[in-house]
Amino acid sequence: MQRVENEIARLIKEIDYDEVTRLFESLSGGKRLRAKLILKIASEHDEAPLLAAIIELIHAASLLHDDVIDDALTRRGIASVNATDGSKTAVMLGDILYSKAFTELVSFDPKIAKVVASSVTALSKGEMMDVKMADAFNFDESKYLDMLYLKTATLIESAAIASALLIGKDSQKYGVYGKNLGLSFQIIDDILDITSDSATLGKPAMNDFVEGKCTLPYIHLYEALSEEDKKRLSGSHAKKIDLSEEIWIKDMMNEHKCIEKSFLLAQKLSNEAMQAVKDDQALVSILETMIKRSY
Known part of the structure; x- marks a missing residue:
C-alpha cells in the first residue's frame, strides 16, 4: 500500500499545481478498498501499484462530484472540498483527477x-x-x-x-x-x-x-x-x-x-x-x- 500511496503522490505532483496538491492532501484517503483489491489479485506485478493509484484517483474524483451533487458538507468525518473551497473548485479538482487518471491509464x-x-x-x-x-x-x-x-x-x-x-x-x-x-x-x-x-x-x-x-x-x-x-x-x-x-x-x-x-x-x-x-x-x-x- 505504501507503493500505491507513493504513486498517488507522484501523480498529484506531476499535475504541477500547488492548489491541487493542497486540496488533494485535505482529502481523507478512506479505506482504499479498490487499491487493496488490486494488490491482492496482482500482488506480484510491478504495475499493480500504479493501476491501484489510477483507480483511487478515479474514485476520489467521483466522490468530489458526489459531494457537490448531494450538497454534502462532510466526507468521512471531515469538511468536504465544496464546503471549504466551493462547489466550482470541487468539480474542477474532480475533473483534474479524472483527466490525470486517464492520462496514466492509456499506458496499460x-x-x-x-x-x-x-x-x-x-x-x-x-x-x-x-x-x-x-x-x-x-x-x-x-x-x-x-x-x-x-x-x-x-x-x-x-x-x-x-x-x-x-x-x-x-x-x-x-x-x-x-x-x-x-x-x-x-x-x-x-x-x-x-x-x-x-x-x-x-x-x-x-x-x-x-x-x-x-x-x-x-x-x-x-x-x-x-x-x-x-x-x-x-x-x-x-x-x-x-x-x-x-x-x-x-x-x-x-x-x-x-x-x-x-x-x-x-x-x-x-x-x-x-x-x-x-x-x-x-x-x-x-x-x-x-x-x-x-x-
Missing part, C-alpha cells in the same frame, strides 16, 4: 484501459440515475439495485477484472467477485446509515432518506406497510424528519425485519463472490471482514 494494455474507462461511464450514468430517482419515492428494488451496480459496484468490478487481466488470471471469476463485493459493501453501508449514530458515520444518521435516497431497507419497509403507512413513509421522503418520525421508521423496520432482509441479500451476494474465488483466501477474508461490519 488496451483491454485493461477499456475495462476501467467503461466503468467510469457506467459510474457517471449511475450517479445520474441516483439523482433522477431522488425526484420521487422509489419502491422498485430491481431499479435500485441496477443503479447501485452502476454507481458503486462497477468501479470495484473493473478493478478486479483489470488486475486479473494484468496477471493473466480468470477475469470473469474476478469480475463476479468485484461486482458482488461492491453491491454487498454498499448494502451494508445503507444499513449502517440507519443503524449507526452520527459520530460513527461521520455524517447525520438516516441522511440517505433525507437526501431522497430510498435504499433497500426503506424499499422493504414500504412493501410491508399498510396503504396508510405507505403514504406516511413516502410523505417523509427527501425531507428533514423530526425525532418522532425517525423513531417510527426505525420501529417499523424492526417490526418488519427490514434490516435483516437487506442483510440477507448482502450475505447472498457475498457468498456468491466467495464461491467465485474460493481458492483465494486473501479475497475471501476481505468479504468476511466486510460482511461482519456491525449493524
